[in-house]
Amino acid sequence: MAAVTGLKIGEVSKQTGVAVGGLRYYESLGLIQSARGDNSYRYYPPETVRQVQFIKKAQALGFSLDDIGEVLTVHHQGDVPCEFVQELLQGKIQQLEAQISEMVVFKAELERYRDRWAANHPHPQPGDICPLIEAIPLTAPA
Amino acid sequence: MAAVTGLKIGEVSKQTGVAVGGLRYYESLGLIQSARGDNSYRYYPPETVRQVQFIKKAQALGFSLDDIGEVLTVHHQGDVPCEFVQELLQGKIQQLEAQISEMVVFKAELERYRDRWAANHPHPQPGDICPLIEAIPLTAPA
DNA sequence: CTAAACGCTACAGCTGGCTATAGCATCAAG
DNA sequence: CTTGATGCTATAGCCAGCTGTAGCGTTTAG
Known part of the structure; x- marks a missing residue:
């Protein structure tokens, strides 16, 4: 029984205003990541909330999820x-x-x-x- | 022989740059009209070329086919x-x-x-x- | 213990404006 | 007469960014 911790998808949804289905969609695109529990539930690290907010803001600037994915890739490479x-x-x-x-x-x-x-x-x-x-x-x- | 005259769809396509499938799509929406020959071919009146050019121009500037349809339908109805x-x-x-x-x-x-x-x-x-x-x-x- | 609330996957549907494919009929040139 | 271009219908797929549904399993509050 691994100590899988984090926010369940509904909690992330409530904190970001993004629908559960939307979050699953983001994850399918690799924009956010989760760990899975034994129950197969997604458990998101707390910073996911900020990442989703980042996504929403970037979208508000007219960026596509594709654009945002590229930005997040740069971010994951350790660059600003x-x-x-x-x-x-x-x-x-x-x-x-x-x-x-x-x-x-x-x-x-x-x-x-x-x-x-x-x-x-x-x-x-x-x-x-x-x-x-x-x-x-x-x-x-x- | 039927007295069906006009441009075949490929001719309209060549003169407008709009693909054959696109023209059939326009017709399915009622934006342009054709007469059918005994062979079931579409025969378009010559002014269709100008109408399709109008569609493309209006489209390029943000008009939906729905919008364009309203204008062209009036045109096709022959009213004033x-x-x-x-x-x-x-x-x-x-x-x-x-x-x-x-x-x-x-x-x-x-x-x-x-x-x-x-x-x-x-x-x-x-x-x-x-x-x-x-x-x-x-x-x-x- | 039970039942609601929540989670899961997989897939369908939505908008708009096409494009592509299958499978066939017809036409035009040699 | 044959062949390749062109035509037909009907259906499916594409893009983006989701939303909704079916049918199930899990968690949690009373």
Whole structure:
């Protein structure tokens, strides 16, 4: 009878707000680790709570579990992974920036079509169904 | 011989860059429509090419196929529902606006974390994985 | 002692937008 | 006429990040 100690999965769940199934999922990805008792129950070391909180925070920054796994791997190698996290973060920021400007451009485009219709109002040309729709860029904007 | 004319699916695929399976998927969602020949082949009207290009462009900028379907369904119905389309468009514009400001706020948040860490590399406390992430407050554990 | 609460595994399902496969029919070129 | 490209339907799988279910075993409070 090994002295298996630690938090049972429900306790970790309560302390982190992450559902039991979610924790099992994290463990299946290798993000957290448990010892197993004779009853086959998972027993987590106390620091698991902080690790799960770390996972949640990193997720809140837009990191995937894959990203987080890489960070934790660096951590397990005994290094402080901040440089690596910084790189990931910078990448996320640039991604966001690109998405934002795409959306701004597209919004301006939609506004242009909306306003053109509002100004022109119903001038359905022969063959047109709705000038507003016909004006939508079905081809690349010339 | 049936008077079925139009582009076969492979031709539409070549002209739009959308895979044959993707086009069948679009059709299954009602985004595009075909006539069927005696051979059960799909024959698409030429304007399908422009419609598919519209789908791709709208998609690239964050519109779901569901959204696109609403517009194209109106188009296919042959009605003149410009008022409705206008409303739909206005809704999308507002949604886009909301998404953009959300993303701008979030990007500023990420930049704040990045810059704070860059300005003052905190020392890892015992139990820390990366102070850059650890410094982030957990939002209410839901 | 009993029954609820909790744990386990294994698998299915969810969202969205496809892609891939199997097994067959049809078409177009040589 | 044959062959390879193309078409068809139906079904399954993929990505992420879980959630839910079935059917069981274990622990714990009364």
